Amino acid sequence: MQRKIAPGVILVGALFVALGLAGLSVWVAMAQPWLGIDLKAQDQGAAVIIAGTAQGSPMQDMRGARLIAIGPQGGASIALEPDDLVEEPDTLGKAAQVRRFFDRQAQIDAAMVGGQVAVLLGRDGAQQTVMVTPASSRPLGDLPFNFWSQLFVGVVGLSLGAWVVTLRPKDAAAWMLLLSGVGLALSAQAAAIYSTRELALGPATFVAASRVNGFGTLLFGIGMVTLFLIYPKRLVRGAALGFPALVIGLMLAVVLGLDWPQYVPLLPVFVSATMAVLLIAIAAQVWTNWRDLAARAMMGWLGLSVALGAGGFVVTVIVPPLLGRDAVLEQSTAFLFFLLIYTGIALGVARYRLFDLADWSLGVLFYAVGVALLLMLDALLIFGLALDRLPALSLSLAVVCLIYLPLRRRLSGWVQRDTALPIEDLYRQITDIAHLPEAGQQLAATTALWDEMFRPLSILPRADVADAPSLAEDGRTLFLPGVAGLPGLRLDYADRGARLFSSRDARRAATISHLLGDALTRHRSYTQAVLVERLRINRDMHDNIGILLLSALHTPEADRKNTLIRQTLADLREIVSNPMHEPWLLSDLLADLRAEVAEVLEAAGLALHWETAGTSGVTVPAPLVQTLRAFVREGVANVVRHSGGRRASVMVRVADGQLRVALSDDGSGFDPIAAAEGNGLANLRTRMLQCDGALSVETAPSGTIIATSIPLEAIPGKAAE
Numbered sequence: 001m002q003r004k005i006a007p008g009v010i011l012v013g014a015l016f017v018a019l020g021l022a023g024l025s026v027w028v029a030m031a032q033p034w035l036g037i038d039l040k041a042q043d044q045g046a047a048v049i050i051a052g053t054a055q056g057s058p059m060q061d062m063r064g065a066r067l068i069a070i071g072p073q074g075g076a077s078i079a080l081e082p083d084d085l086v087e088e089p090d091t092l093g094k095a096a097q098v099r100r101f102f103d104r105q106a107q108i109d110a111a112m113v114g115g116q117v118a119v120l121l122g123r124d125g126a127q128q129t130v131m132v133t134p135a136s137s138r139p140l141g142d143l144p145f146n147f148w149s150q151l152f153v154g155v156v157g158l159s160l161g162a163w164v165v166t167l168r169p170k171d172a173a174a175w176m177l178l179l180s181g182v183g184l185a186l187s188a189q190a191a192a193i194y195s196t197r198e199l200a201l202g203p204a205t206f207v208a209a210s211r212v213n214g215f216g217t218l219l220f221g222i223g224m225v226t227l228f229l230i231y232p233k234r235l236v237r238g239a240a241l242g243f244p245a246l247v248i249g250l251m252l253a254v255v256l257g258l259d260w261p262q263y264v265p266l267l268p269v270f271v272s273a274t275m276a277v278l279l280i281a282i283a284a285q286v287w288t289n290w291r292d293l294a295a296r297a298m299m300g301w302l303g304l305s306v307a308l309g310a311g312g313f314v315v316t317v318i319v320p321p322l323l324g325r326d327a328v329l330e331q332s333t334a335f336l337f338f339l340l341i342y343t344g345i346a347l348g349v350a351r352y353r354l355f356d357l358a359d360w361s362l363g364v365l366f367y368a369v370g371v372a373l374l375l376m377l378d379a380l381l382i383f384g385l386a387l388d389r390l391p392a393l394s395l396s397l398a399v400v401c402l403i404y405l406p407l408r409r410r411l412s413g414w415v416q417r418d419t420a421l422p423i424e425d426l427y428r429q430i431t432d433i434a435h436l437p438e439a440g441q442q443l444a445a446t447t448a449l450w451d452e453m454f455r456p457l458s459i460l461p462r463a464d465v466a467d468a469p470s471l472a473e474d475g476r477t478l479f480l481p482g483v484a485g486l487p488g489l490r491l492d493y494a495d496r497g498a499r500l501f502s503s504r505d506a507r508r509a510a511t512i513s514h515l516l517g518d519a520l521t522r523h524r525s526y527t528q529a530v531l532v533e534r535l536r537i538n539r540d541m542h543d544n545i546g547i548l549l550l551s552a553l554h555t556p557e558a559d560r561k562n563t564l565i566r567q568t569l570a571d572l573r574e575i576v577s578n579p580m581h582e583p584w585l586l587s588d589l590l591a592d593l594r595a596e597v598a599e600v601l602e603a604a605g606l607a608l609h610w611e612t613a614g615t616s617g618v619t620v621p622a623p624l625v626q627t628l629r630a631f632v633r634e635g636v637a638n639v640v641r642h643s644g645g646r647r648a649s650v651m652v653r654v655a656d657g658q659l660r661v662a663l664s665d666d667g668s669g670f671d672p673i674a675a676a677e678g679n680g681l682a683n684l685r686t687r688m689l690q691c692d693g694a695l696s697v698e699t700a701p702s703g704t705i706i707a708t709s710i711p712l713e714a715i716p717g718k719a720a721e
Contacts, residue, residue: 010169014162014178018155018185025151025189028205029143033112033134034198035059036142039067041082047122048080054142058132059119066122070108070199073116073131078107087195088331089210090267091321098261102207108200138198146332150192153339154185173231180223186216188335195332211256214267218255220338221274222248228281228302233288235281248274268318275310282306305344313337374400426512434519443486446516450480453512454505456491463487469509475500480509483517484524538683545572550637554603584625586618586659590652593629597636597650604640606665607647614654620712627687627710628661634684635663635706643667645703654712662707669699684708 036057037050048067053060071077083092084104092098111117112134119130161174161181168174190212194201201209225244229235236243251270255263282302316328316337327334374396381392429452433445447459462479470479478501482488494501545568552568555561594610601608620628632650639648645667653660681697684706688695693710 011159011162011166014158014165014181015155018158021158021185021189022151022155025192026140026143028193028209029147029196030138030140032138032197032201032205033109033136034138034142035112035132035134037062037067037198039085039199041085042066048082048085054139056139058134059130062119062121062130064123067119068122068127069120070111071118072111072114073118075111075114077118077120078104078111080108084108084199088191088317089261090214090264091327093265093321095262095265098264102203102261105200105206106203109202112200113202144196146330147192147196150188150195150332150335153335154188154192156339157181157184157188171231173227176223176227176230178223180220180227183216183219183221183223184338187213187220188216188338190216191331191335195330207260210264211260214255214264215252217267217271218248218252218274221271221278224278225274225281228278228285232285232292235284235288244277268321272314272318275314278306278310302344305341309337309339309341309344312340426515430512430516430519433516434523439485442520446483446486447489449512449516450489450491450509453508454478454491454494454501455496457493457496458491460490460492461487462490469506469513471501471503471506475502477501478505478509481513483513484520486520541572550600550640554600554640556603583619583621586615586620586654587612589620589625589628590615593632594650597632597648600636600640601648606639606645609647609649611650612652615652618654618659618712620659624659624691624710624712627691628659630687631661631684631706631708632663634681638670638704638706639663639665639667642670643704657712659710659712660707661710662705664703664705666703669701669704 034057036054037059038052038054039048040051041047042049050059050062050065050067053063067080069077069079081104083097083101086092086101089098089101092101116131116133119132121128121130158178158181161178164174165178190209193209194206194213200206222245225248226241229241229244248270251266251274255267255270313334317331317334320327377392377396377399381387381395387395429445429449433442433449436442436445450456450459456478467481469481471477472479476493478491478494480489480491491501494505549568552561552565590612594608598608598610636648639645643665645665647666649662649664651660651662651664681695685695688708688710691710693708696705696707698705698707
């Protein structure tokens with residue numbers, strides 16, 4: 001049975017390898033003889049000066065002097081040249097220069113490891129020879145930032161490649177990424193040894209590090225080119241897939257195997273050619289995957305990373321020496337460009353937040369173009385028109401700010417083409433949806449709104465419940481939550497399949513969903529409030545206006561009839577406007593009701609018995625005034641119309657925070673089933689429940705008792721409904 005290697009083992013193993021290579025580089029760099037000086041070429045490139053010295057250096061007092069020559073005690077001195085400080089010998093241009101460079105490095109190193117050395121210095125027009133003894137090793141603290149940055153690039157590159165393999169262990173593209181990470185680690189960490197040397201390295205060390213650097217660089221190219229030949233879609237199959245590896249392998253054989261270092265100057269050319277093939281492979285992937293939204297978004301991510309990373313490295317390090325000019329950046333600094341490429345590719349292969357591409361990548365690209373334009377204009381003005389550096393930089397900044405930045409804004413707007421609805425149109429549509437009477441119409445209008453917003457290929461309802469919009473399938477799908485009782489929706493392929501949904505789309509959908517849900521909820525609350533108000537008016541009209549009109553009907557006197565009609569109109573205005581009066585004294589309210597009830601009963605030929613207890617000094621809120629009036633008036637009206645009795649009794653008591661009212665008669669009772677079909681008792685029962693009170697009805701052939709108990713602490717808002 002074949003055993004599988006756990007993905008975590010691969011990642012941990014890669015980390016150990018990367019850290020092991022870094023540790024080896026540190027050990028080699030520290031194992032060199034050390035003078036404790038920082039050497040720089042003069043601006044004219046004619047001499048080497050001591051720009052700085054380290055604490056505890058044997059040459060601590062020689063800062064600022066020219067380092068003219070160095071040699072073993074009693075032996076021939078070697079005159080130093082600015083080329084001895086070259087960071088990358090590949091850039092010297094000719095094979096003879098490269099061979100001479102390595103020979104001189106061997107001579108300088110031999111002088112430094114032999115004990116005391118004679119150092120010829122020049123200062124203030126005079127020369128002096130100083131005997132110093134180099135330290136046997138370089139202190140760890142003397143290793144410069146550029147050394148550590150290259151180690152960091154190697155460790156992170158290899159680790160990211162292994163991380164992607166742990167995510168996609170069966171994907172050949174992930175393994176190609178890991179292969180390129182190995183190449184990057186070898187190249188960067190080998191370069192860290194010789195590019196940050198103090199003055200010279202031993203021939204064996206320098207040759208080995210230079211060869212490892214060249215091998216790692218082209219190994220990186222093999223991994224990258226092969227990666228883009230198979231990812232995201234396989235462009236070539238079979239033996240053809242190994243052709244790039246074969247060609248780059250031949251390049252390696254030429255540079256590293258044939259009369260080294262005769263063909264070392266070809267390495268920058270081979271690297272440039274490999275980068276060109278890489279860009280062609282990327283362009284082919286973009287063309288092939290143009291209709292696949294996820295793959296196209298991925299290629300946009302990778303293309304941006306490679307354009308910034310490879311373009312930055314090639315333009316600043318490789319192209320200038322090929323044109324006979326100094327590199328714009330030190331190679332140790334430019335290695336950070338490769339880290340940018342590698343990070344972008346790792347994120348793309350892992351398919352991490354691919355759908356955020358459109359939100360920021362174009363902005364990064366436009367600003368990168370601006371920086372490149374600034375550098376090119378500056379170089380053109382300095383080298384082409386022989387302007388000084390400060391005026392050239394100022395003029396370049398003016399051109400970029402006045403011409404490119406406004407053009408960039410227009411291009412960005414045209415490319416991104418923000419199709420968001422104007423806020424006034426969005427508000428109008430949301431308001432219109434909220435005012436539609438039926439849920440089906442609201443769902444149809446909501447679907448139309450989403451279609452106008454994102455123009456998806458399809459919009460389908462979804463049964464599961466979500467709290468917020470979410471992206472799925474690498475941005476192919478946008479899930480929308482249900483709002484205010486409407487079902488959730490699934491949107492597929494934005495802009496009729498022309499792009500993926502982005503996190504910006506999800507944020508916009510969340511905002512619109514919130515506004516839509518809030519509008520629907522508010523409108524439904526408003527509709528419910530209108531219905532409640534209508535029911536309140538209906539109850540008050542039935543319970544209060546009816547008894548007054550009945551009283552007016554049974555009153556023979558014209559003046560009294562007019563008074564009752566005026567009171568009816570006043571109560572009607574109060575019912576419609578529902579003003580919130582000050583609390584009433586219960587005794588005053590009962591006095592008014594007693595007079596009103598007595599007149600109605602007298603006109604109907606019935607006697608009244610009125611009894612109160614504990615009502616003195618008690619106040620009731622205005623909403624309870626309406627409730628109490630409705631109870632007494634409706635009860636008396638029922639006695640007059642239905643009881644057939646000769647006497648009515650009203651008893652009002654206040655005790656234990658409760659207002660208890662009982663209304664009885666000596667009539668013949670009534671049929672509860674028939675009474676339930678009317679509005680009177682139903683309205684009273686509703687009022688009592690809203691006041692947290694209770695209503696009871698007892699009827700028999702000997703009479704009827706209607707009683708209620710209402711807490712005086714009842715909530716006024718409930719009683720008003």
